[in-house]
Amino acid sequence: MGKGFYISKNQAIVAALLAAVAVVTIIALSIVYSKEKAKRALPLNDEKTSPVTPTSPPSNEPWDKYRLPDTLKPQSYNITLWPRLTEDAQGMYIFTGSSEVVFMCEKETDLIIIHCNKLNLTFFDGHHAKLIGMHRTAAPAIKKTWFQVETQYLVVQLKGTLKPGKAYSLSTEFKGELADDLEGFYRSEYKEDGIKKVVAITQMQATYARKAFPCFDEPAMKAIFHITLIHEPGTIALSNKSLQIDRINVIRTRFEPTKKMSTYLVAFIVSDFTYITKQEDNKDLMVRIWARQKAIKGGQGDYALSITQPIMEFFEKYYNTDYPLSKSDQIALPDFSAGAMENWGLVTYRETALLYDPKTSANGNKQRIATVVSHELAHMWFGNLVTLKWWNDLWLNEGFASYVEYLGADYAEPTWNIKDQIILYDMYRAFAVDSLVSSHPLSCKEEEVNKPAEISQMFNTISYSKGAAVLRMLSEFLTEPVFAKGLTTYLNQFAFGNSVYSDLWDHLQKAVDRTPQLKLPHRVHDIMNRWILQMGFPVVTIDTGTGNVSQKHFLLEPNSVVEKPSEFNYEWYIPINWMKKSGEQDQLWLLQKSEFQQTKPFNAMFGLTLNQNFHIVTCIIIFSCIFMSHFLMLLQAVHKPMKVSRGQWVLANVNVSGYYRVNYDLENWERLLSQLNSNHQIIPVINRAQILDDAFNLARASIINITLALRTTKYLSLEKEYIPWEAALRSLNSLFLVFDRSDVYGAMQAYLRNQVKPLFDHFTSITGNWTTVPLGHNDQFTQIIALSLACKTGLPGCRDIIKAWFRQWMQDPDNNKIHPNLRSTVYCYAIAAGGVEEWDFGWRMFKKATVAAEAVKLRSALACTREPWLLNRYLEYTLDPEKIRKQDATSTIGSISSNIVGQPLAWNFVRARWEYLFKVYGTGSFSFSRLINDITARFCTSFELSELKQFQKDNADVGFGSGTQALQQAIEKTTAKIKWLEDNKQQVLQWFISQSA
Known part of the structure; x- marks a missing residue:
């Protein structure tokens, strides 16, 4: 918090006079506002919000709406399922099942509408379902039943009506x-010892439970589930805790009733997997890691098991709430569309997100397992115990888990210092999307998210990464103890129920109110609504000469027209913590745009459009308000602390806790650059990364000169820390992508070769000429950067080392001596430097790999070849699930497109086969947005922009699913890059040339 301020007696007198003026002003404003408001046909907020386009079909019938009516509420399900793990006579794999759902009638109705998709239901007396009344309640006869394909409903029309307060049971039998x-x-499907094996798996999020059994498939429709699985001898069934297992000709496993929960969190699996377990002496909780038998026997589940209990303990303490279940199963699956899924008590993962083999898995694989496990376990409380009412608030569920995953992983691995990495993996990712006019607010109205495709689009970078960054900022200015107290009371009140985001604000505000020493400028609701109800983020500009601090909506293309209005006028309440070179630190709140930028003060503050009849009085009031506000701001410790003496610098957003970028006056930029080049360690590590990332993105937005941004990289020859280097590479990669086909590339490559040489030499020295890896967790990441960038820029000796290592492995395929940390880099550059022999060897090793992490490294490296025919062959492989698993198809195409040779091949491939790719892989795939980002990352010419727009037009009828927003963002980014290159290419070229002179 700020240190406070003091005023003189004269200032106090003037302030008192101004206060009197303020009273008169407020009264006058109230009169004007009241008269004006009375003339309005609509409320103020409605005028400033764009109309919502209806997404429901034109029919007003309830079965043509995408949301369930509020007439029925499920209480429990009794589900029996029998998956067949062998093909039937028609060559199909099927499952059969029966379901009984008990529901309460909330409002009188003659309709039962329940989700059901792609299930063939048995007929009962000519109908698809059977209805009975519970507790001696008479049930009306069924008139007719039918499927509503578009809205994915089974509709049951009755001859009579269901009565409020009465319970009924609907039974169905089905095959799918x-x-x-x-x-x-x-x-x-997978192979073990040459034998094909089949696993039956579920993935219900977001709208797929209806494909497994008829259900009320909305998150607020919580119920208790009684599940029974029938399966073949030699297999096991998983769901909730097993209650009874009967073995006759087949096995019938009945599970304990679940807690009250949402359909999207239900899970059941039949496989021949095995597990390892750990149970604490003083706890009833059973923790198990499941996977393929060879993976478990090879110890690949050991690391996940070792961190699960500590992470669970951390969240129990953090939430101050016991884990709600009696067991926690985590299972690694050969085929899984998401990275992981937080099913309550049975968490499902891709193998790469749960299995770790010290012999072949890299340090990065280990870190990913820690963060993903932490993310999913965080959901056991936040998301599962308390669930958001509807998908429009998905950001709070996923953003919260994306934030606290770092806290849980840090508790399990305290030496990693992993919490700072949130700026790399979430904040900067969010900035990249949120700086576009095609971005969107974190939260929207319920009616804006209805169709399954619209729900799927919510699973994006904004929901996950911006949600994490904004919640981290909230936790920082509230302080972690206050934040945690609010979470505890929130979880206690809404346990086993549903909530909306404002419920959390209520509980956090109560925690603030119980902490007198914590002073906020506004209530939590008022502060946070500005961050979640309007898209984008601000750039804070600090003029250390005048002390002025201002904010402005940051846009990658500054001349873009923002067509999405905001009731807050794209103005934020911004917590700013800052430090000086002397070490002095302080905090302030920026609560308005700027004292020198209020050209429309009434519009900015009140959102009014005043009638001409009030112009004279309005002008008087405006000037009074401006004068008063300017004077009071000078009294406050808002701008004064930013004035510095000669030689001093100011650094804002210490610890990068705020979700905003920072710009300075040129003199302060020069002081910061001087500090980096003389003694960079004076500036905190995380803020060195911030300076680099902010500078490059401010230059991309034409706020500062690109040469100023480039100068921030000059100190890198002195840098040894991972986070600044990673931030620099991400910024420089944007230059690589637009310049690696132009004459700038050679000069840029030469400059970066000189910058990375000291780092390469450093690791050559401390690792015994690359024969070992450093002990430090982050140092191991920096070593990878040194090797990769050295080879990318052609540093002498680097590629020779890599080719020698790979050739040695080719000569002895069973003895791979390349360290797991370095394998991704070595495989890629060796295959790029080689030909068909190296590629075919990599392919054989990929198909032979028994550890998923190793297979991913090889699959990605195969995309590095410079041979077009090999890349085209590889693209064709993505269409064959026998060669490339469906879960990996889009990421493989993306890897090929990242290759300068492969990019046009991948683009042509995707355009030619879009309809097929979309229907087979894309209707519910969250990965399609990443695919579009990957294949368009290099686009920076007018011709490529026209191709992109034509692609959008040609496939409008097919659709783009979760990639819809990504496609619009690709068009916007390409447009911005074209303009930026026109203005900056020659400057960049001349700067790089000057550095080698």
């Missing part, structure tokens, strides 16, 4: 395909 589409109840 156990397809390989990674949705609902599906199958995964």
Whole structure:
């Protein structure tokens, strides 16, 4: 918090006079506002919000709406399912099942509308379902039943009506395909010792439970689930805790009733997997890691098991709430569309997100497992115990878990210092998307998210990464203890129920109110609504000469027209913590745009459009308000602390806790650059990364000169820390992508070769000429950067080392001596430097790999070849699930597109096969947005922009699913890059040339 301020007696007198003026002003404003408001046809907020386009079909019938009516509420399900893990006579894998759902009638109705998709239901007396009344309640007869395909409903029309307050039971029997589409109840296939094996798996989020059994498939429709699985001898069934297992000709496993929960969190699996377990002496909680038998026997589940209990303990303490269940199963699956899924008590993962083999897995694989496990376990409370009412608030669920995953992983691995990495993996990712006019607010109205495709689009960078960054900022200015107290009371009140985001604000405000020493400028609701109800983020500009601090909506293309209005006028309440070179630190709040930028003060503050009849009085009031506000701001410790003496610098957003970028006057930039080049360690590590990232993005937005941004990289020859180097590489990569096909590339490559040489030499020295790896967790990441960038820029000796290592492995395939940390880099550059022999060897090793992490490294490296025919062949492989698993198809295409040779091949491939790719992989795939980002990352010419727009037009009828927003963002980014290159290419070229002179 700020240190306070003092005023003189004369200032106090003037302030008192101004206070009197303020009273008169407020009264006058109230009169004007009241008269004006009375003339309005709509409320103020409604005028400033864009109209919502209806997404429901034109029919007003309830079965043509995408949201369930509020007439029925489920209480429990009794589900029996029998997946067949062998093909039937028609060559299909199927499952059969029966379901009984008991529901309460809330409002009188003659309709039962329940989700059901791609299930073939048995007929009962000519109908698809059977209805009975509970507790001697008479049930009306069924008139007719039908499927509503578009809205995915089974509709049951009755001859009479259901009565409010009465319970009924709806029974169905059904058959479905156990397809390989990674949705609902599906199958995964893999080979072990040459034998094909099949696993029956579920993935219900977001709208796929309806593909497994008829259900009220909305998150607020919580119920208790009684699940029974029938399966073949030699297999095991997982869901909730097993209650009874009967073995006759087949095995019937009945599970304990679940807690009250949402359909999207239900999970059940049939496989021949095995597990390892750990149970604490003083706890009833059973923790198990499940995977393929060879993976478990090879110790690949040991690391996940070792961190699960500590992470669970951390969250129990953090939430001050016991884990709600009696067991925690985590299972690694060969085929899984998401990275992981937080099913309550049975968490499902890709193998790469749960299995770790010290012999072949890299340090990065280990870190990913820690953060993903932490993310999913965080959901056991936040998301599962308390669930958001509807998908429009998905950001709070996923953003929260994306933030606290760093806290849980830090508790399990305290030496990693992993919490700072949130700026690399979440904040900067969010900035990249949120700086576009095609971005969107974190939260929206319920009616804006209805269709399954619209729900799927919510699973994006804004929801996950911006949500994490904004919640981290909230936790920072509240302080972690206050934040945690609010979470505890929130979880206690809404346990086993549903909430909306404002409920959390209520509980956090109560925690603030109980902490007298914590002073906020506004209530939590008022502060946070500005961050979640309007898109984008600000750039804070600090003029250390005048002490002025201002904010402005940061846009990558500054001349873009923002067509999405905001009731807050793109103005934020910004917590700013800062430090001086002397070490002095302080904090302030920026609560308005700027004392020198209020050209429309009434519009900015009140959102009014005043009638001409009030112009004269309005002008008087405006000037009074401006004068008063300017004077009071000078009294406050808002701007004064930013004035510095000669030679001093100011650094704002210490610890990068705020979700905003920072710009300075040129003199302060020069002081910071001087500090970096003389003694960079005076500036905190995380803020060195901030200076680099902010500078490059301010230059991309034409706020500062690109040469100023480039100068921030000159100190890198002195830098040894991972986070600044990673931030620099990400910024420089944007230059690589637009310049690696131009004459700038050679000069840029030469400059970076000189900058990375000291780092390369450093690791050559401390690792015994690359024969070992450093002990430090982050140092191991920096070593990878040194090797990769050295080879990328052609540093003498680097590629020779890599080719020698790879050739040695080719000569002895069973003895790979390349360290796991370095394998991704070595495989890529060796295959790029080689030909068909190296590629075919990499392919054989990929197909032979038994550890998923190793397979991923090889699959990605195969995309590095410079041979077009090999890349085209590889693209064709993505269409064959026998060669490339469906879960990996889009990421493989993306890897090929990151290759300068492969990019046009991948673009042509995707355009030619879009309809097929979308239907097979894209209708529910969260990965399609990343695919579009990957294949368009290099686009920076007018011709490429026209191709992109034509692609959008040609496939409008097919659709783009979760990639819809990504496609619009690609068009916007390409447009911005074209303009930026026109203005900056020659400056960049001349600067790089000057550095080698």
